[in-house]
Amino acid sequence: MxxxxxxxxxxxxxxxxxxxxxxxxxxxxxxxxxxxxxxxxxxxxxxxxxxxxxxxxxxxxxxxxxxxxxxxxxxxxxxxxxxxxxxxxxAHPLKLGGTNKPFVILAVGVNGVGKTTILGKLALRFKSRGINLMLAAGDTFRAAAVEQLQAWGARQEVPVIAQAAGADPAAVAHDAWLAAKARGIDVLIVDTAGRLHTQGNLMEELKKIRRVLTRLDPAAPHECLLVLDAGTGQNALRQIEQFHAAVGVTGLVLTKLDGTAKGGIVIAAAQRFGIPIRYLGLGEQADDLEEFDAQPFASALIGISEATHP
Ligand SMILES: Nc1nc2c(ncn2[C@@H]2O[C@H](COP(=O)(O)OP(=O)(O)OP(=O)(O)O)[C@@H](O)[C@H]2O)c(=O)[nH]1
Ligand SMILES: [Mg+2]
Incomplete structure (x- = not known):
């Protein structure tokens, strides 16, 4: 990838x-x-x-x-x-480890930032590159969340492991990992419900998902992706701080850069935390996903056009 x-x-x-x-x-x-x-x-x-x-x-x-x-x-x-x-x-792209099977990606973040959308886009991208993957519908809070993930999965016949609404998301992650292991899946992507970084009990739930995965494979999750809405401004920094403290964030995704004049938060986050920025979300379509790259991003932010800066 x-x-x-x-x-x-x-x-x-x-x-x-x-x-x-x-x-x-x-x-x-x-x-x-x-x-x-x-x-x-x-x-x-x-x-x-x-x-x-x-x-x-x-x-x-x-x-x-x-x-x-x-x-x-x-x-x-x-x-x-x-x-x-x-x-x-x-600017470190996500590398899917060779010996880790399944390579587990856990996506976390506050409500509505674009987690499920990014995971769907990633699933399509990985699949089109021949990676054998599986999705886990760890958002058992909203009934529509499972369907949303299934809709992305159906586009490229990616299996989606889900349980009934209200099920324990850690149990979903557990079962999905076992299924992925049994089927020789390369990459398991676990979606989670949106939660405010200030909601202690919900942050505990995330820690539990993480613990369950680590019990199955001490190296899992191999990537804990925090998804941030680039338009949320300085609050994104608080989100990074608190999610990182709870689950150890290893990569960031900044979404909705298409709708904001505040893309500078990427720089603030980079300088303050030094956590790798993996992807940018630039819209709602499947291909509105880019790997983060420092120089083109800086050029776009400053408004240098291709004509003067190819
Ligand atoms: N313009 C724009 N819209 C986006 C982008 N990414 C996601 N969205 C939209 O934002 C809304 C929320 O996206 P979801 O992927 O459902 O967000 P989520 O974080 O999974 O939400 P919860 O699971 O409810 O916490 C949807 O309407 C998406 O289509 C983006 O990069 N740009
Ligand atoms: Mg979601």
């Missing part, structure tokens, strides 16, 4: 879908302190966060002192470079 994606197509799609670029610099505007201050405000408004914004501005001022920011294009290119540098440490 770790095929290199075309940077150009990623960039154009992201540019097209992001509601607007984070940074706006009027053409012909002199690069001076006033402009840098405006940029600072724009970065903060886009949820880049105080710490990451400070880092970016410090580096920009170094560029200004060295006379590297001659015009708006040079400024944008420097910004892209700086942001790419901040994002590069978290």
């Amino acid at each position: 770790n095929q290199p994606i075309s940077q150009t197509s990623f960039l154009s799609k992201l540019r097209m879908r992001l509601r607007r670029a984070v940074v706006h610099i009027a053409p012909g505007r002199p690069i001076d302190d006033a402009l840098l201050e405006e940029l600072e405000t724009q970065l903060l408004q886009a949820d880049v966060g105080v710490d990451a914004t400070r880092t970016i501005l410090e580096q920009l001022r170094v560029g200004a002192r060295e006379n590297k920011l001659k015009d708006a294009d040079a400024l944008r290119a420097t910004l892209v470079q700086i942001i790419t540098g901040l994002l590069a440490p978290v």
